[in-house]
Amino acid sequence: MLGADTPKLMLWAILMMLQIDIHSNWLPYQQQLQLRPVDQITGIVIHCTETPDLQTARALGEQIHYPQSATGNSGHYYIDIDGSIEQYVPIERIAHHVADRNHNSIGIELVNAGRYPDWLHSQSQQMTAVYPDVQLAALRQLLLMLRQQLPALEWIAGHEDLDRRLVNASDDPHIKVHRKKDPGPMFPWSRVLDNMNLQRID
Numbered sequence: 001m002l003g004a005d006t007p008k009l010m011l012w013a014i015l016m017m018l019q020i021d022i023h024s025n026w027l028p029y030q031q032q033l034q035l036r037p038v039d040q041i042t043g044i045v046i047h048c049t050e051t052p053d054l055q056t057a058r059a060l061g062e063q064i065h066y067p068q069s070a071t072g073n074s075g076h077y078y079i080d081i082d083g084s085i086e087q088y089v090p091i092e093r094i095a096h097h098v099a100d101r102n103h104n105s106i107g108i109e110l111v112n113a114g115r116y117p118d119w120l121h122s123q124s125q126q127m128t129a130v131y132p133d134v135q136l137a138a139l140r141q142l143l144l145m146l147r148q149q150l151p152a153l154e155w156i157a158g159h160e161d162l163d164r165r166l167v168n169a170s171d172d173p174h175i176k177v178h179r180k181k182d183p184g185p186m187f188p189w190s191r192v193l194d195n196m197n198l199q200r201i202d
């Protein structure tokens with residue numbers, strides 16, 4: 001059975017790669033990010049940018065936060081609300097997008113306002129911006145492509161699931177809010193993961 005299906009699967013994989021249009025838009029410092037063998041990538045972390053648009057997310061990604069390596073924080077892929085995909089960092093480099101799991105994961109950022117502009121204000125913790133269908137369709141295409149490219153991929157998580165730290169609210173130090181809440185309650189996990197063969201960890 002496996003032998004008979006293999007050519008079909010390969011053809012399907014090639015078609016998937018042809019269909020998906022990813023625009024490389026490397027961060028200026030991407031060559032300073034540490035290299036890794038791609039077979040050590042076992043997971044995907046889903047984020048949202050918590051910005052009103054991709055340009056604002058790009059500006060945040062370009063900021064230098066680690067003077068020693070002259071690098072900053074970003075995901076590998078960014079999916080805009082119209083479904084277009086940009087890649088900021090090659091997958092063979094370790095991007096800083098989550099605490100503790102950068103070395104073996106890929107970060108995917110969806111443009112979504114989230115709690116913007118005062119992320120930690122006690123009154124802005126509801127995340128009500130929807131993820132448009134075209135954006136979610138592009139995400140599924142990207143996930144399918146990565147499943148084909150990276151046989152060791154097995155888990156997927158939201159940033160909110162991996163970083164549950166609480167911090168003081170910006171408007172009242174007596175109130176605690178979540179440092180990270182992305183992708184948040186509007187993200188339709190079951191729809192995105194349907195038939196994806198990735199295990200969600202939360």
Ligand SMILES: [Zn+2]
Pocket residue numbers: 046047048097159180182
């Ligand atoms: Zn995040």
